[in-house]
Amino acid sequence: MQRLKRTAENNNMPSFQDAPTSSLMDQACAWRRDFHAHPELGYHEHRTSEQVARLLESFGLTVTRGVGGTGVVATLQRGTGPAIGLRADMDALPMQENSGLAHASTHDGCMHACGHDGHTTVLLATAQHLCEATDFTGTVHFIFQPAEETGAGARRMIEDGLFEQFPMQAVYGLHNWPGLRQGSLAVNPGAMMASQDTFNILIQGSGSHAAMPENGIDPIVVATQLVSALQTIVSRRISPLDAAVLSVTMIEAGTAYNVIPHTATIRGTVRCLSRDVRSRIQEMIATMVNTLPSAFGATGTVAFREGYPVTQNDPACAERVRDVAASILGAENVRWDTRASMASEDFAYMLQSCPGAYFWLGADGAEASRPLHHPAYDFNDALIPVGVRLFCGILKSYQAASVHQT
Ligand SMILES: [Zn+2]
Numbered sequence: 286m287q288r289l290k291r292t293a294e295n296n297n298m299p300s301f302q303d304a305p306t307s308s309l310m311d312q313a314c315a316w317r318r319d320f321h322a323h324p325e326l327g328y329h330e331h332r333t334s335e336q337v338a339r340l341l342e343s344f345g346l347t348v349t350r351g352v353g354g355t356g357v358v359a360t361l362q363r364g365t366g367p368a369i370g371l372r373a374d375m376d377a378l379p380m381q382e383n384s385g386l387a388h389a390s391t392h393d394g395c396m397h398a399c400g401h402d403g404h405t406t407v408l409l410a411t412a413q414h415l416c417e418a419t420d421f422t423g424t425v426h427f428i429f430q431p432a433e434e435t436g437a438g439a440r441r442m443i444e445d446g447l448f449e450q451f452p453m454q455a456v457y458g459l460h461n462w463p464g465l466r467q468g469s470l471a472v473n474p475g476a477m478m479a480s481q482d483t484f485n486i487l488i489q490g491s492g493s494h495a496a497m498p499e500n501g502i503d504p505i506v507v508a509t510q511l512v513s514a515l516q517t518i519v520s521r522r523i524s525p526l527d528a529a530v531l532s533v534t535m536i537e538a539g540t541a542y543n544v545i546p547h548t549a550t551i552r553g554t555v556r557c558l559s560r561d562v563r564s565r566i567q568e569m570i571a572t573m574v575n576t577l578p579s580a581f582g583a584t585g586t587v588a589f590r591e592g593y594p595v596t597q598n599d600p601a602c603a604e605r606v607r608d609v610a611a612s613i614l615g616a617e618n619v620r621w622d623t624r625a626s627m628a629s630e631d632f633a634y635m636l637q638s639c640p641g642a643y644f645w646l647g648a649d650g651a652e653a654s655r656p657l658h659h660p661a662y663d664f665n666d667a668l669i670p671v672g673v674r675l676f677c678g679i680l681k682s683y684q685a686a687s688v689h690q691t
C-alpha cells in the first residue's frame with residue numbers, strides 16, 4: 286500500500302490517479318460486506334443489481350438495467366478518448382457458508398464463495414473514484430454481469446446487445462486469486478482459463494441373461510473398453526505441450542446381478558487451453574464412439590454440450606495490464622506469462638467478441654486465503670484499493686496514448 290501515493294499534479298484537484306480515499310474505502314467495505322451477507326444465485330441477483338444501479342446513479346452515471354437479465358451497465362463519458370469496458374460478476378454459489386463471520390450469508394444454501402461480492406465492489410468503487418476525479422477524459426462502460434458461475438451471464442449480455450449498445454475498444458476483468466500474494470498480479474498474453482465441455486455417450490448393446498452372454502451384446506464391456514480408449518486421446522494423440530484434460534466422471538448401467546443390461550451411459554468433461562485442441566478432441570471422441578463399439582457388435586452415440594470457451598487474452602491488452610501493474614505494484618510483483626488455470630470463466634465470451642484481458646489479483650494476506658468455493662471463504666477487502674488503482678491505471682494508459690496521438 287506504500288506505493289499508492291498521491292499523483293495529482295495539483296493536490297487540490299482530485300485525480301483518478303490518486304489512491305482512493307479512506308472514506309471511499311470504508312464505504313466500499315460496507316458495500317462488500319452487505320453484498321456478502323445477501324448473496325444471490327445467477328440471474329436472481331435482483332437485490333444486488335438494484336443496489337449496484339442505485340449507487341451508480343448516485344454517482345451521476347447513466348445506468349442501463351436489465352442487460353442480459355439482471356445485468357447492469359453504467360457509462361461515464363467525459364470529453365474525447367477511447368471507450369473501455371470494465372467488468373465485474375455479481376452472482377454467488379449454491380452452497381452453505383460456515384465462516385461464522387458477522388457479515389456471513391443470511392441466505393440459506395447460498396454464499397459468495399468466489400469473491401464476486403468483492404469484484405462488484407471494486408468496480409463500484411472505481412466508478413465513484415472516476416466520477417469524483419476532475420482529470421478523467423474518455424468513456425468507460427462499467428459492466429456488472431449476472432450468472433458467471435454456470436449460467437453464461439456474459440454470453441447473455443452479449444446476445445442482449447452489450448457490444449452494439451455500448452461500443453468499446455477493449456474490455457478488462459479481474460478475479461481475486463488465492464495462492465498469490467496480496468499486492469501481486471498475474472496475467473499472460475494467451476489462455477488464462479480453460480474451455481469446459483461435457484459429453485454424454487450412449488452404448489447400445491443387447492440385453493440378455495447374465496448366465497447366457499452369447500445371447501446378447503454386453504454394453505458394460507464395451508463401455509469399459511471405450512473408457513480406456515478415451516484416455517489415449519490426451520496421452521497419445523495430443524502433444525504433451527498442449528494442456529488438456531479428459532475425465533470420465535459417470536458410468537451407469539445395469540439393475541440386477543443376473544441381467545446383462547441393454548445400454549450403458551458414459552459421461553464426463555473435457556478442458557482445453559486452445560480452440561484447436563478443443564475441436565480435435567471432440568472429433569476424436571466422436572470417431573471412437575462411432576467406431577469402437579461396432580467391433581463388439583454394439584453401437585455408440587455421443588452428444589457434446591459446449592460450455593465456456595477458452596479465456597484467451599489479447600496479447601497487446603495483456604501487455605498493457607502487465608505494464609500498468611508494474612508501475613503501480615512494482616515489476617517484482619507482476620507475474621507475466623503465468624500458467625493458465627484448468628478451471629473456466631465466462632469472461633471468455635466477452636474476450637471472443639472484443640479484445641481485452643483478464644487477470645488475477647493476489648488474495649493472500651498475512652494469512653493465506655481460503656481457496657475459492659470454500660465454505661468459509663471471504664473476499665480480502667485489502668484488494669479493493671488495489672483493484673481500483675489497477676482499473677484506473679489501465680484507463681490512464683489509454684488516455685496517455687490518445688493524447689500522444691493528437
Ligand atoms: Zn467461482
Ligand SMILES: [Zn+2]
Nearest residue numbers: 399400401460
Ligand atoms: Zn469467480
